[in-house]
Amino acid sequence: MTFKISNEKIQQDCELLEKFVKADNEILLYFYENYLPMVSRYICKNGGSEEDARDVFQEALMALYKQVKSGNFRLSASLKTYIFSICRYQWLKSFRKNERYESLPEDHTLIDLDSDAIKMLEKAEKFVLLQFHLSKLNSTGQLIMELYFKKYSTAKIAETLGLSKAYVKKRKYECKKELIKSIQNDLRFDELK
Numbered sequence: 001m002t003f004k005i006s007n008e009k010i011q012q013d014c015e016l017l018e019k020f021v022k023a024d025n026e027i028l029l030y031f032y033e034n035y036l037p038m039v040s041r042y043i044c045k046n047g048g049s050e051e052d053a054r055d056v057f058q059e060a061l062m063a064l065y066k067q068v069k070s071g072n073f074r075l076s077a078s079l080k081t082y083i084f085s086i087c088r089y090q091w092l093k094s095f096r097k098n099e100r101y102e103s104l105p106e107d108h109t110l111i112d113l114d115s116d117a118i119k120m121l122e123k124a125e126k127f128v129l130l131q132f133h134l135s136k137l138n139s140t141g142q143l144i145m146e147l148y149f150k151k152y153s154t155a156k157i158a159e160t161l162g163l164s165k166a167y168v169k170k171r172k173y174e175c176k177k178e179l180i181k182s183i184q185n186d187l188r189f190d191e192l193k
Contacts, residue, residue: 013079021068031061035080039087048091060086067187074135077128089125129189133182141175148172
């Protein structure tokens with residue numbers, strides 16, 4: 001399963017990121033005008049304030065800056081979706097650490113952190129992380145892993161791709177090893193533990 005994003009949209013987002021890393025004030029203003037409102041709505045609906053939203057948004061931009069500056073960043077979703085995902089995760093993480101409970105009004109119903117919705121969000125965050133690192137594999141590796149995740153047997157993968165069973169077995173092992181290392185080195189991995 002891969003994201004369906006137009007090349008034009010990816011190119012536009014990459015250009016925004018290039019300007020962002022160069023500390024272009026216009027891009028920062030663009031991010032605040034176009035991305036902060038959706039983050040603010042989400043956080044305000046989930047027990048936070050406008051100030052909380054600005055804090056979370058600023059943390060997300062700092063994390064994004066570090067990732068892009070590292071040179072290992074590859075955009076696998078729209079930039080808007082990526083920034084929102086970071087913000088949403090940061091907000092949920094702050095709840096887990098009980099940092100926000102005191103500021104909630106007494107009549108506010110807290111989000112049940114064991115609910116299916118929260119589990120689904122965490123699963124989505126892990127999926128985005130996996131998709132990002134899968135996209136770094138070469139095309140054959142991506143195909144092998146995609147079929148592997150669909151529960152295809154090694155023999156069925158080999159048959160489907162027209163490769164030898166031995167090659168598929170070896171390449172699957174190498175890809176899994178590469179994925180694990182790549183994901184464990186990603187800053188987002190520590191946040192998802």
